[in-house]
Amino acid sequence: MRGFYSRLFIAFAVLLFILLTGLGVVLGQFFHIVDIKADAIVQRKYSLYLFVLIVVTYIISLFFAARIIKHFTKPIDSVAETAEKIASGDYLARTPLVQDAQQDRLALSINQIARNLHEMSIMRGMEKERLKTLIESMGSGLLMFGREGSVNLLNGVFENTFGYTKDELIGKPFKDIGLPTNIEKIIEDVFLTEEAQEKQVKHGQTFLSVYGAPVIGKHGNWLGIIVVLHDITELIRLEEVRKDFVANVSHELRTPITSIKGFTETLLDGAMAEQNVLKEFLEIIQKESNRLQLLVDDLLELSGIEREGFDLHISKVTVAEVIQDAINIVSGKLIRKDMSIEMNDFSQITFEVDRDRLIQVMVNLLSNAINYSKEHTTIRINITESDREVIIEVKDEGIGIKQDELPRLFERFYRVDRARSRESGGTGLGLAIVKHLIEAHGGHVAVESEIGVGTSFFIVLPKGSEK
Template structure:
């Protein structure tokens, strides 16, 4: 019996059956005794009545009456004289022979008592009752009344039949009542118990089915209300946990949580990405065994010791790179000043450091680039004021240098302003359909004379009808800057070529030269402002170091990009990738 209902039914039915059986046995015995006692009294009265009859009437006159009375009473009437000799016998009524019948009677008489006597013969009982008769104190003989017990057995069977059927019906009614009570009270309790077990397992969607539970309805409603509250609380907790997990996993900073024992308890996805560490190799292990950076371990040690927040900037080696981090660690103190652990946040400030360095380099380069022409102009002006003005040849030479340096200074300022304008978010191109061949021809025409002076072969090649959507003047500016660098860094008798071609998705413009080339390690930096591969030659050529930076921004403004391929001593190829119209 696994369920409460089945166990209760089993024990209630067992109890009812036991009580009914005991009651049936008790009632059967009482009724049996009652009927036997009644029969004994009847036989006693009948025997005394016969004795009175014999005392008042001669035996010979009442023989026929005695036969009739024996038949009427379903009993055997035997009359004995004072010498215990049989004077009358109504005849056999049981499976007992006459000899046995007389023997039984004489045995009873020898005991000198006249109670009922029963002897079992072939599974049949016979009741004997002997009453003496006579006038006065003189005893004339005995009247023996014997009755078989078949009638008593029949009555007993009837009694047991009635008891069995009555108690059986009572049992059926009681079992029906028990089932009804069990269904009314136990079934809702059992259903509530099952739901409680499900709630214990964390299944907060479990409910007790609706129904008419009457007295148990309050329990059912309470269980369902508890389940709904737990489900809402669980759902709210899941939402909060998901939000917290999403926040921790997607925050831009690396996050590390260490419990009060010093074991790593949590690290987010950014931490794994930054330091290339797997959670399986870190979780639930001491932080000193997991973190390969002594500076970080020392910071965590200091927080454990001082129990105060600490912020430090660190430069850590991750793989083959050196990265800068702003590391902030703080203790986590719960209620009642309970120590929970430490949270450490790593902010990657490598890009900020790089931008700060670029800013410093930019300020230094601008200062240097401005200082050079200003110094030249000031120096030659002071020389002229000191008396060189009287020498017309020196005056003309110095004024020419001053003019050249002032033009260089003007070019630097103009390119700085142009670059600043291009980098602004509000910068817009004047878009139109631009013929690539025509723009290449116009840009090449500007450098024909300079190329001829250095005996450089300036070659252009572009298919006719090649058109892109762009700003004509800005595209021409891109080619002018690239051609200026190509001719500047290409020695005499070299070759510079501008070629255009079309692919399935792009329009490509190649600017090739046979110049000094660029080392591979220098290529990622050539588009930085004021960066020069050959600083001495660049300054002598009048370059500002801003040309390629302007080119890169203008190409990107056209939704394109620029690539570089170069070999030292063999030349360089700049390739501009413009998207085709409609892409």
């Protein structure tokens, strides 16, 4: 774009040329009027002098005019150039000052506009980056549609959930995306009703809570809709666990309560008169009461372990001390089934644990090994250590567990053989308590089993407490 200075200078030059040409014509005619009798040589000299004089005057006038025009128009050209840069997005452009109050007013105004736009650009960039970070950091999938129903925005969670990319979806109508039918129906309902919609849908093995709502501008104008997809698979799983837990607790409590109530009613109906029957029934009632008490105690124990703020009383102990105390507790069961325990030499191994809690863990594991093993068999306890960990293996020669049941073995109330578990007096909470106590120590528990051969439980504990 040609500058204001160039345009004004050209205009002045043309105008001056016209004026001087006209002046020359007038002066040339004046010579003829004054001295008509002058010869041709004088006339030529006069014309030549006149032409030279006009040319010199024209050049001198252009020189001074250029200086004057440049002085007054250069700031305007500079401002115009700066304004063009600002318009093109260069907010760092500035107009130099010329130390003239009137001319600098425009330059100062343009520079202030540039500074304001630069600050606004920075703020807008920061807000845009914050919005992008917020959208990408969301734990939920986000999808935004414009008024015409095409995709304007989506985040990484949505891409990962459905396997799409931004380049594939931006600008596409929602019906061409290929979303599941139930999600597409929610989007369509929001467009039709202009009201928020929320439903739970299943996508493969994932459960999603889909929320769609219209986006309304400040002045009430319709901008489009936004859809948020939150993964609630874990919540659904936890709800199922809760339902199973309530059902299992109810079932486990109902059995002893029904027995106690039934035998008590029988006694009250007249069976107390027979001493043999009375003693037998009272023994059954006592057995069921003990079982009920054991169940309640285990539930309270498990609840206490899972409660926030559960503390361990850590001390340095030897593995041999803990194992021997646990064996002493279950020694009566070993004698009744004529079973034995074999151990490797681990007398020098020490670690930092809650002694009483680890004895409780070992009693649970040894009790299970005894209950699910045949008579005259052997339980083997193998202890190994590394620089940081101690591994305790409890291996029995029992009935074994199917491979597909191993992942659920540490769930509350899960029983491999319900009938046999009930006969052994177990509550179905022992292994759940074991898992929680070992994890509270910063360790983990694992299991290996083979049907008809036996089962091995592995406890891995850090030598130093991680609590």
